[in-house]
Amino acid sequence: MRPESLPTLDPDGDYLHRVRNASVYPVAKSLGMTLRFPPVQPRSRKALEAAEYARGEGRFDEMHEALFRAFFEDGKDIGDTEVLLKVGASVGLDREGIRAAIEEGRYVEKVLADEELAHRLGVGSVPTMFVGSVGEPLEKAEAIVGAQPYGGRIEAAVEWALSRR
Incomplete structure (x- = not known):
């Protein structure tokens, strides 16, 4: 914003x-x-x-x-x-x-x-999404900036977050 x-x-x-x-x-x-x-x-x-x-x-x-x-x-x-x-x-x-x-x-x-x-959190543009584990502060989540397909960085961040559950 x-x-x-x-x-x-x-x-x-x-x-x-x-x-x-x-x-x-x-x-x-x-x-x-x-x-x-x-x-x-x-x-x-x-x-x-x-x-x-x-x-x-x-x-x-x-x-x-x-x-x-x-x-x-x-x-x-x-x-x-x-x-x-x-x-x-x-x-x-x-x-x-x-x-x-x-x-x-x-x-x-x-x-x-x-x-x-x-x-x-350093958000400077949209979209910016944060991928992390439930209950953890956003500061520990991975920030992904820009519109991009699910594969690659987003998928890796989701897998990382799920592995920490």
Whole structure:
């Protein structure tokens, strides 16, 4: 998540085109996905707040997947409250509940704490995943940066984590 004080990346800039062509599009193709990025690079804090609302309603996984699809496949601006309300409603969440949570800033502290943890762990880009053993702190997990297929480094990290159980 890009801190609010930093400008968003230019969706038509060389950097995003280079990254997407080198890693994002090949992985998506291998998964049978067609990606359609929105014409804006959204701020994601509201989407993260909406996801926390969904967690409280027992629908985090559904919301997480719906947000992913809305951004990566449908090209929606997941920084827009109206988009978030539609995405939430699509997984059975109450639109006004989401709106109130965002407007009241109900989950801002949680999202900021997660952002701080990511910063402490050295997360500088997305996607970044951590593979480790249940119950161990994230600091002991292996960080895997960038969109990549399951084989290779990800598979090795999963095998390593499973061997430590």
